[in-house]
Amino acid sequence: MIAIQNYLVISALLFSIGLAVTVTKRNAIMILMGIELMLNAVNLNMVAFSQYDPNRLHGQMFALFIMVIAAAEVTVALAIILKIYDYFKNLDLDEINSLKK
């Protein structure tokens, strides 16, 4: 049996790294990856607490719904990113700073 603090520390580490990736990278797709990392950290917390609740499994249900939301988010975000690339021919977020040329 694994103590719950292990899960929580790994999850905190993943969340911090995801935050750093989201702030640091200049490519829009890399920022999406950072957001995925943060969502996964939250999922890990939910599942870790859910093992103490085997008859209800609220944590696992939440984690399942978070996964579906993440899938929907990433499809819409990638559609928007492809449009941005069509228009600016570039995905560097420091360059994309005008609504209309």
Next chain:
Amino acid sequence: MMQFAFFVFAAITVAGAFYLLFTKNVLYAAFSLLLTLLGISGLFVFAGADFLAVSQIMIYVGGILILLIFGIMLTNNKNFQRTNLQPNKIEVEHHNLFWAVLVAVIVFLVFLKIIFNANFHIIGKKIHNGSSIQQIGINLMTDYIFAFEVIGIFLLAALIGAVYIAKKEKV
């Protein structure tokens, strides 16, 4: 033995995440994200969430990551590639790396302080080991039936919206 396997999966997860943070190559970052997601699905198994581990592999690795790699390849600007000898060298610069890492470390230390100061009264409880699939199925059809239907419609709307946004406009 179980502890050892757990820490192997934890090391895979954290190593993938660190590589994702410090690499400049976008394609390698996507593959390190693959490593992280697989490690997390392993950790799910240790937490008794077998169904979620399989859905993690199917949704994240089979869906989201493939979509991200498609995005990387479709938005590959030839001017940023160095030579044709390294066709997968798609680099992206960092900015504010020092400050971002500093803030992340501070956030992590705050989390650590909270985790080790918190007094979870569940810690001593015994953990039920067994398949959770039946309980998830029952939950989805009883308590969570409304959320289940809403998320189905939401997913449909998101997919239609994505197709509509991404289509070529007639000029």
